[in-house]
Amino acid sequence: MQSALYLKDGKMTSNPHILHLIKWKYPERLAELYETMLTKYPLGDKSLIGKLLAARYPDDKRAADLLIQATKSPNPEQSNAAFWALMQTHDSRFAPLLIERMAPASSAAPREPRLDCEVAANLARYADDRRIWNALEPLLREGRRYDAISRLLWVGIEGRKRLHAVQFIRRFLNDAWDATPYFPDTRTHISIGDMAAFYMAEDLGIDAYNFAAWTEKEWKLLREKVREAVKRRCW
Structure with a gap:
């Protein structure tokens, strides 16, 4: 499983060939890999999002939870890709999250930075x-x-x-x-x-x-x- 992830230019990225094999043979392991990248390597690439969604993943709630977690990534590409994936697969959770992230931050309820206007x-x-x-x-x-x-x-x-x-x-x-x-x-x-x-x-x-x-x-x-x-x- 570790060979599916590797360092490139100081950032953790994923091996597309190994991910392709995992997607078809062990789709449930993709969520584990994705969670590892989000928690240990928040500046990693975004390819796992697509692989996670393409897999026949049995637990939709866990997939949605991981995507929501990814929207908080300090890597803009990672967070933007997660928003897009969430919109396509879990619209009921996407809309409230997007509205929340567009609102001004409250000192009483600090959260992630407000979304960029263009995004x-x-x-x-x-x-x-x-x-x-x-x-x-x-x-x-x-x-x-x-x-x-x-x-x-x-x-x-x-x-x-x-x-x-x-x-x-x-x-x-x-x-x-x-x-x-x-x-x-x-x-x-x-x-x-x-x-x-x-x-x-x-x-x-x-x-x-x-x-x-x-x-x-x-x-x-x-x-x-x-x-x-x-x-x-x-x-």
């Missing part, structure tokens, strides 16, 4: 849960990480999930606060209202790429077009 936005866009979207808004506003808006309408989400994303972005159309630098070749900053209009334009059938200079006048015109289209459109 939270990327997870939320696949969630068909209004509670998650409601928790995301204050995270983006307080962190002023409005570049995370760009994650919400990426290719790959349709139907109700895309509807949640569009309705969420609509809330920012009138905001004028500056975000992190964006389109640095033309402007130092872009307001969240401009960014929201830019990313909603495609869904509304508006060509947002035909502005040559991206002047303040052009941004204002785009915002007005999007607002008018929103009034006419029923999602």
